[in-house]
Amino acid sequence: xxxxxxxxxxxxxxxxxxxxxxxxxxxxxxxxxxxxxxxxxxxxxxxxxxxxxxxxxxxxxxxxxxxxxxxxxxxxxxxxxxxxxxxxxxxxxxxxxxxxxxxxxxxxxxxx
Amino acid sequence: xxxxxxxxxxxxxxxxxxxxxxxxxxxxxxxxxxxxxxxxxxxxxxxxxxxxxxxxxxxxxxxxxxxxxxxxxxxxxxxxxxxxxxxxxxxxxxxxxxxxxxxxxxxxxxxxxxxxxxxxxxxxxxxxxxxxxxxxxxxxxxxxxxxxxxxxxxxxxxxxxxxxxxxxxxxxxxxxxxxxxxxxxxxxxxxxxxxxxxxxxxxxxxxxxxxxxxxxxxxxxxxxxxxxxxxxxxxxxxxxxxxxxxxxxxxxxxxxxxxxxxxxxxxxxxxxxxxxxxxxxxxxxxxxxxxxxxxxxxxxxxxxxxxxxxxxxxxxxxxxxxxxxxxxxxxxxxxxxxxxxxxxxxxxxxxxxxxxxxxxxxxxxxxxxxxxxxxxxxxxxxxxxxxxxxxxxxxxxxxxxxxxxxxxxxxxxxxxxxxxxxxxxxxxxxxxxxxxxxxxxxxxxxxxxxxxxxxxxxxxxxxxxxxxxxxxxxxxxxxxxxxxxxxxxxxxxxxxxxxxxxxxxxxxxxxxxxxxxxxxxxxxxxxxxxxxxxxxxxxxxxxxxxxxxxxxxxxxxxxxxxxxxxxxxxxxxxxxxxxxxxxxxxxxxxxxxxxxxxxxxxxxxxxxxxxxxxxxxxxxxxxxxxxxxxxxxxxxxxxxxxxxxxxxxxxxxxxxxxxxxxxxxxxxxxxxxxxxxxxxxxxxxxxxxxxxxxxxxxxxxxxxxxxxxxxxxxxxxxxxxxxxxxxxxxxxxxxxxxxxxxxxxxxxxxxxxxxxxxxxxxxxxxxxxxxxxxxxxxxxxxxxxxxxxxxxxxxxxxxxxxxxxxxxxxxxxxxxxxxxxxxxxxxxxxxxxxxxxxxxxxxxxxxxxxxxxxxxxxxxxxxxxxxxx
Numbered sequence: 005x006x007x008x009x010x011x012x013x014x015x016x017x018x019x020x021x022x023x024x025x026x027x028x029x030x031x032x033x034x035x036x037x038x039x040x041x042x043x044x045x046x047x048x049x050x051x052x053x054x055x056x057x058x059x060x061x062x063x064x065x066x067x068x069x070x071x072x073x074x075x076x077x078x079x080x081x082x083x084x085x086x087x088x089x090x091x092x093x094x095x096x097x098x099x100x101x102x103x104x105x106x107x108x109x110x111x112x113x114x115x116x
Numbered sequence: 117x118x119x120x121x122x123x124x125x126x127x128x129x130x131x132x133x134x135x136x137x138x139x140x141x142x143x144x145x146x147x148x149x150x151x152x153x154x155x156x157x158x159x160x161x162x163x164x165x166x167x168x169x170x171x172x173x174x175x176x177x178x179x180x181x182x183x184x185x186x187x188x189x190x191x192x193x194x195x196x197x198x199x200x201x202x203x204x205x206x207x208x209x210x211x212x213x214x215x216x217x218x219x220x221x222x223x224x225x226x227x228x229x230x231x232x233x234x235x236x237x238x239x240x241x242x243x244x245x246x247x248x249x250x251x252x253x254x255x256x257x258x259x260x261x262x263x264x265x266x267x268x269x270x271x272x273x274x275x276x277x278x279x280x281x282x283x284x285x286x287x288x289x290x291x292x293x294x295x296x297x298x299x300x301x302x303x304x305x306x307x308x309x310x311x312x313x314x315x316x317x318x319x320x321x322x323x324x325x326x327x328x329x330x331x332x333x334x335x336x337x338x339x340x341x342x343x344x345x346x347x348x349x350x351x352x353x354x355x356x357x358x359x360x361x362x363x364x365x366x367x368x369x370x371x372x373x374x375x376x377x378x379x380x381x382x383x384x385x386x387x388x389x390x391x392x393x394x395x396x397x398x399x400x401x402x403x404x405x406x407x408x409x410x411x412x413x414x415x416x417x418x419x420x421x422x423x424x425x426x427x428x429x430x431x432x433x434x435x436x437x438x439x440x441x442x443x444x445x446x447x448x449x450x451x452x453x454x455x456x457x458x459x460x461x462x463x464x465x466x467x468x469x470x471x472x473x474x475x476x477x478x479x480x481x482x483x484x485x486x487x488x489x490x491x492x493x494x495x496x497x498x499x500x501x502x503x504x505x506x507x508x509x510x511x512x513x514x515x516x517x518x519x520x521x522x523x524x525x526x527x528x529x530x531x532x533x534x535x536x537x538x539x540x541x542x543x544x545x546x547x548x549x550x551x552x553x554x555x556x557x558x559x560x561x562x563x564x565x566x567x568x569x570x571x572x573x574x575x576x577x578x579x580x581x582x583x584x585x586x587x588x589x590x591x592x593x594x595x596x597x598x599x600x601x602x603x604x605x606x607x608x609x610x611x612x613x614x615x616x617x618x619x620x621x622x623x624x625x626x627x628x629x630x631x632x633x634x635x636x637x638x639x640x641x642x643x644x645x646x647x648x649x650x651x652x653x654x655x656x657x658x659x660x661x662x663x664x665x666x667x668x669x670x671x672x673x674x675x676x677x678x679x680x681x682x683x684x685x686x687x688x689x690x691x692x693x694x695x696x697x698x699x700x701x702x703x704x705x706x707x708x709x710x711x712x713x714x715x716x717x718x719x720x721x722x723x724x725x726x727x728x729x730x731x732x733x734x735x736x737x738x739x740x741x742x743x744x745x746x747x748x749x750x751x752x753x754x755x756x757x758x759x760x761x762x763x764x765x766x767x768x769x770x771x772x773x774x775x776x777x778x779x780x781x782x783x784x785x786x787x788x789x790x791x792x793x794x795x796x797x798x799x800x801x802x803x804x805x806x807x808x809x810x811x812x813x814x815x816x817x818x819x820x821x822x823x824x825x826x827x828x829x830x831x832x833x834x835x836x837x838x839x840x841x842x843x844x845x846x847x848x849x850x851x852x853x854x855x856x857x858x859x860x861x862x863x864x865x866x867x868x869x870x871x872x873x874x875x876x877x878x879x880x881x882x883x884x885x886x887x888x889x890x891x892x893x894x895x896x897x898x899x900x901x902x903x904x905x906x907x908x909x910x911x912x913x914x915x916x917x918x919x920x921x922x923x924x925x926x927x928x929x930x931x932x933x934x935x936x937x938x939x940x941x942x943x944x945x946x947x948x949x950x951x952x953x954x955x956x957x958x959x960x961x962x963x964x965x966x967x968x969x970x971x972x973x974x975x976x977x978x979x980x981x982x983x984x985x
Contacts, residue, residue, distance in 0.1 A: 030146030031153070047150075047164040048171030051143060055172075067138065070145050073119075073152060077145025078138065 007094035008060050008087065015095050016041055017053050018062060021082045022092070028082045054082065062088035120156030122148060126165040133169045143168060184504070191505040201477065202509070204876075205470050209513025209559055211869060212466025214520025217544070217552040219459040219862075221525050222532075223452050224551075225542030227445050233368075234305025235401075239440040240408055242272075242398040242415065247432030254398050257390040258422055258430065262398070265418050268411040269400045273303035276395040278376065279808075280351035281642055282337075283836040290642070290838040291333070291351070291373040298377060301328070303401045304368060308360030311345045314377045323379025325356035331364040333373045353644055353836075354380065369444060391429030399440065412437040450938040451855050455862050457935065458613060461606050462866045463555060468603045469873045470513075471563035472596050474506065476884050506564025507557075514556025518544070521552065531858055593885065597917045600877045604921025605928055607870035608958055612929040614867035615950040616936055616943060617860035623942030624853050630784035631680050632721040633849050635671075637819035637826065638679060638812045639842035644834065650736060653805040656834060660811065661713065663829035669817035674715035677806045679845070681852050683787045684708030685808070690797060692752050693762040693774055707748060707795035708786060709765060711804040717781060719814045727759045727779030734800040741800060743779040748795035765797070775799070788852055790941050812845065819844040859939050871958065874921075875965040882914040883969035893973055906974045907967065914966030915959075922955050922962075 010018065020036045021028040030050070037045050057063040064085050070077040084092070127144070134140035147168070151161045195202045233239065243251045244258065254274065263272045275296040282289045294300075298314040307313050308328055318326050327349060329337075338344045349356045356376055386392055402411050415435045423430045442449075485498055522544050529542060641660075643653050657675055664673040678685045686709045691697070698704065714730040716722075725746065734741050742763065749758040762774040783793045801809070811830070815822055823842050830837050850857075886893075893906055933945040943950070 030142070031150040034150065046167040046171070047143075047147065048167030048169070051168055052171045067142070071149075074145040074149040075119075077141045077148065079145060080142045 007090040008062060010062075010091050010095050013049070014053055014057060014062075015092065017050070018057065018084055018088055018092055021063065022084045022089075026081065026083065029079045033082070057088070060087075061085060062091055119152055122151050122156075122161045122165075123158050126158075126162050129169060130165050134172065187501045187504040188508070190501060191508045194505060195508060201473070205473055205509050206513045206516060208466050208469050208473075208873065209510060209556065210516035210520050212463040212559065213514050213517025213552055213555050214524055215866065215869075216459040216463045216555055217517060217521035217548055218524035218528055219452075219455050220551045221521070221544055221548040222528060222542050223456050224545075224547050227449060227452055233440075236441055237439065238402045239304070240400040240402065240411060241438045241440045241443040242400055243436045244393065244419075245434045245436045251436050253393045254396040255390050255393045255430075256387045256396060258419070258433070259396060259398055261422055262415060262418055265421075266400075266411075266414055268403055268406045268414045270403050271299050271303040271401045272398055273297045273300040273400075274396045274398045275300055275375075276397070279642065280374075281353075281644060281836055281838055282349060282351060283353070283644070284350040288836040288838045289337075290640075290840045293327075293351075293372050293374040293376060294368070295378055295381065296375050300375065300399070303399050305401070306362065306366055309363040310342065311358070311360030313360055314375075318377035318379050319382060320379060321383030323377065323382065325351070325354055325376060325380045326359045327351070327356040327374050327376045328360040328362060329358055329374040330362050330366065330372060332371065334361045351376070352642070389429070390426055400437075408437065408439065448855070450935075451859055454613070454859060454936055454939060457932070458610060458863055458866050461610055462870055463559070465603050465606050465610075465870050465873050467559045467562050468599050468606075469877050470509070470559065472599045472603070472877050473880065474502075474563055475596050475599070476880060503561075503564045507560045510556045510560030510564075513559070514552055517556065518549065518552050521548070528858075528862070531861060532854075593881075593888075596881055596884075597913075600874070600881055601917050601921035601924065603874045603877055604918050604958065604962065605925035607867070607874040608922055608925025608954060609929040609932055610863065610867040610870045611954040611958060612925075612933055612951060613936060614860065614863040615954045616933060616940055616945065616947060617856060617863050619943045619947065619950055620856050620939065620941045621853070621860050624789050624856060627785065627789050627942075629680065629789070630722060630782050633681075633845040635815050635819055636719060636812055636845040637815060637822060637843065638810050638845045638848070639826065639830075639839040640808065640810050641675075641830065641837055641839060643807050644836045650805050653807065654736065654802050657713065657801065657809065659833045660830055661715075663833060664811065664813050664826060667813070667822055667825045667829060669815050669822055671814045671816050672715050672719050673811070673813040674713045674717075674719040675801065675809045675811045676710055676712035676716045677801075677809050678708065678710050678786070679810045679812065679848075680720065680784050680786050681788055681848050682810075684710060684794070684796075686710070686806075688765050689767065690763050690765050691768045693764070695752070697768040704768065705752070705795065707744075707797045709797050709799060709804075711799045711801045711806055711809075713801045716798075716812075719812045720784075721814075722784055723782040724779050725782050726757075727777070729779060730798075730800045735802040738803070740773055740775040740803055741778045742775045743781050743798040744777055745781050745793070745796040745798075746783045747793045748797065749777075749780050751795060763797070765799075789849075811839075819846075856939055856941070871961055874958075875961050878914050878918060878962050879965040879969060881917065882910060882966040885913055886910055886969050886973040890973065903974045907970045910970035910973060911963065911966045914970075915963055918959055918962035918966070922958055925958075926951060926955065 016037060017033065020033050020040065024032055024036060030047070034045055034047060034050055037043075037050075054063065054065075058065070062085055063082055065080045065082045067078050067080055070079055130140070130144055130147070134143060147161060147164055150164075151157065154160055242254070244254050246252050253276070256274070259272070259274045266272060273296065275294040278293050278295045280291045280293060282291050296314070298316050298319040301307060301313045309331070311328070313328065314326065317323060329344075334340060334344060338347075344358050344361065347358050349358060362375075381387060387394060400411065400415075402408060412435070415437065419430075419433060419435045423433055445452075525542070525544055643656055661673050661675065664670060687706055688709045689704045689706045690709075691704060712730070714732060714734070717724060717729050724743070726749075727743070730741070730743065744752075744758060744763075752758070752763075753761055758777050758780055761777045763777065764774050781796075781798065784796070785791065785793065786796060787794060811826075813819075813822070813826065820843065826842065827839055830839055889910070893910075896906060929951070930946050937945050
């Protein structure tokens with residue numbers, strides 16, 4: 005089965021989850037996304053994306069007890085699954101292929 | 117410092133709209149944590165809470181909206197792909213919704229909407245009843261005592277009709293009004309828009325005449341001049357000062373031109389006679405917290421006391437009360453409810469028809485559904501899609517129905533019997549539109565659900581495997597048969613109703629009236645006050661008659677105090693001289709007293725069966741004579757010759773003057789076509805004059821054409837005598853049966869439409885069966901079956917359905933036509949002749965509808981039939 009196709013936002017979310025390595029839960033992911041991608045992320049969109057990625061089998065989670073900062077409400081820690089990693093790899097491959105040979109030209113064009 | 121709390125409503129929103137359980141806790145926890153980290157930014161929390169709720173809903177049920185859009189697109193495509201089918205469905209629905217909305221508008225305007233008076237449900241209409249239980253008007257003196265003694269009413273007001281001739285302001289005009297007590301307007305909860313209402317001083321004996329005029333009269337007669345207050349009106353030669361103008365749209369029972377205070381007649385002797393019931397009707401406004409029953413029983417108690425106190429003049433009296441609202445609509449209520457019932461049935465038939473059509477198409481599409489189900493389309497989704505389709509259809513049908521309703525409503529209002537109360541309040545208003553929307557929606561659900569239910573139960577594989585034409589399952593066929601049987605039954609009910617009305621009208625128009633209104637023109641006249649002594653009345657009428665007589669085209673002219681069909685204006689007890697006076701007062705007979713001119717009988721072609729008609733010799737001072745009708749002669753002097761007998765009008769204890777019976781006139785339907793024949797006494801006008809009378813002329817030409825000449829003739833004798841209701845007398849007769857006529861019209865149209873719908877349904881059923889069985893037909897024909905045998909087999913199914921429906925319909929109609937009883941004349945609700953005819957017509961049409969497609973099928977060549985599929 006070929007790796008799943010990832011939308012742009014899905015890809016960004018997966019990458020952030022991967023980067024946070026075991027500490028990926030809602031607020032952390034949101035903040036990291038906003039910091040790195042430089043865009044405002046609506047939490048609604050974020051949760052929908054979690055659901056969709058989970059439905060596609062690219063993401064999995066476990067529940068851990070909450071902290072005082074959230075009045076003891078539980079947290080969900082996300083990790084990227086093997087198919088998730090495959091999808092990320094494939095997406096990177098696509099981008100890399102598309103970029104192939106274009107770096108030098110881009111430099112030239114912007115240097116002009 | 118305690119941690120900041122997010123906005124409570126936003127939290128509540130989350131709790132309410134996120135799915136319960138772990139997941140919701142996690143999201144709330146995340147948002148809370150971040151909210152605190154952001155230093156309690158409430159705006160942020162709100163924004164994110166809303167976005168979370170909305171986005172998650174959209175994802176989870178994503179599809180609802182998407183699906184709906186998709187369904188609508190599909191439905192649109194399906195409906196536009198078969199424009200003929202769609203048009204049939206939409207038109208059927210429009211017919212049902214349109215007709216029912218139009219009738220609803222009338223029922224709502226006339227029966228349901230509250231009267232345009234303050235707290236109309238607290239108003240009671242009060243009359244007296246005599247010993248026999250007949251409702252009679254209220255005696256003034258009794259009213260005065262009620263008013264003084266009753267504790268359960270805020271106000272008790274009395275009023276009596278009064279007709280005036282308005283003179284001194286251009287052309288004399290006839291005005292309809294009421295003489296009222298000073299608290300009348302207060303009781304109704306109305307005050308004049310300009311000027312004042314009546315005061316107690318206006319009611320005292322000898323008070324100057326004052327009038328409160330209607331908005332319409334103010335506009336018509338005074339061009340809305342605000343200076344009208346204080347103006348003097350000459351009403352039947354008496355001066356009345358205008359003190360107020362009523363608000364526009366004010367109605368009491370019917371549009372009156374004006375109301376005058378009782379003052380000028382308050383001291384009159386005839387008013388103070390307790391035994392005299394002078395045409396008063398009393399309106400009572402109930403005190404707060406008092407029920408109508410409590411008030412009525414108090415009045416009854418007071419009346420009993422009065423009967424005890426005034427034995428001679430109040431003997432046997434009782435009180436009759438009724439809510440004003442129900443009194444007002446009484447004459448038309450039955451007709452309207454019957455029509456409303458009929459229209460409900462029509463709507464149901466339309467629904468069933470559409471359901472049948474959709475079902476047939478659903479069956480044809482079963483293959484499609486099965487394939488979709490097999491490809492993973494949920495049953496719910498399929499059913500939803502069908503519902504969307506039917507909703508689309510019913511919306512279109514409803515919209516078209518509203519258009520149709522506005523047209524129909526105008527026609528119905530025009531066809532409504534003259535004098536139908538509150539007709540001017542009928543309109544296609546919000547309530548009617550809501551009704552139309554409701555009817556259309558109900559239809560959509562009803563006829564959408566059935567095929568939807570059927571589709572959702574389609575056994576997928578089974579249907580796919582079967583061939584396409586055989587795909588229409590026997591189940592759907594059976595369901596359609598049941599629907600059609602119900603439809604036929606309902607159509608039969610409408611047909612039976614229409615049939616009964618046709619018979620009723622036939623009976624009504626073939627009744628022997630005893631007179632002829634053909635080529636007769638009539639008008640109501642009133643001799644002005646100034647010319648009211650007996651001699652001048654006779655002279656005035658003589659002059660008018662000779663003028664009218666000389667109009668070209670007039671054959672004869674006459675006049676009478678009362679005319680047939682409109683009924684008697686004067687009833688009185690009388691006594692034959694040769695009979696012993698009975699001991700019981702209520703055993704004294706009563707008859708219609710009708711003063712007439714000599715040519716009265718000739719003009720209306722009444723037959724003198726014995727003795728002679730009146731002549732010019734029967735003048736004042738000559739021996740007093742009367743003519744009686746056959747009924748009176750037969751009852752008073754059975755087996756004897758009435759000519760030469762004598763009778764008196766009035767009580768036996770004050771004998772005379774005695775009048776000789778000189779003639780007997782054949783019975784006339786005086787009180788209306790459907791009424792029995794009362795005893796009648798005709799008196800020569802010259803010996804018993806009245807101020808009011810009806811002028812009549814028999815013409816050789818179209819009676820309407822001499823109306824202007826008649827007006828001129830009267831005007832040339834006296835300028836102050838306006839003619840009221842001038843027109844052919846046929847109209848009076850026609851108007852008197854307007855209610856059954858309207859019922860026949862509406863029921864007839866409905867029945868026709870119902871019959872057509874049911875026939876179309878049967879046609880469709882058989883046509884469909886034929887398509888399904890084409891192969892079988894081919895095989896049979898190949899095996900040597902005759903064409904007739906094929907047709908018989910194919911027709912049998914449809915006709916069986918019709919027969920079943922008709923049988924059920926007869927049972928249903930037998931129950932339902934009982935509600936028509938009040939409208940019928942000369943025919944019983946379960947009239948075997950009508951029912952037989954109706955069943956025959958229905959089955960005949962049904963058989964024809966079944967035979968056409970069957971016959972067509974039998975013409976198909978064997979090979980074509982065998983090749984099907």
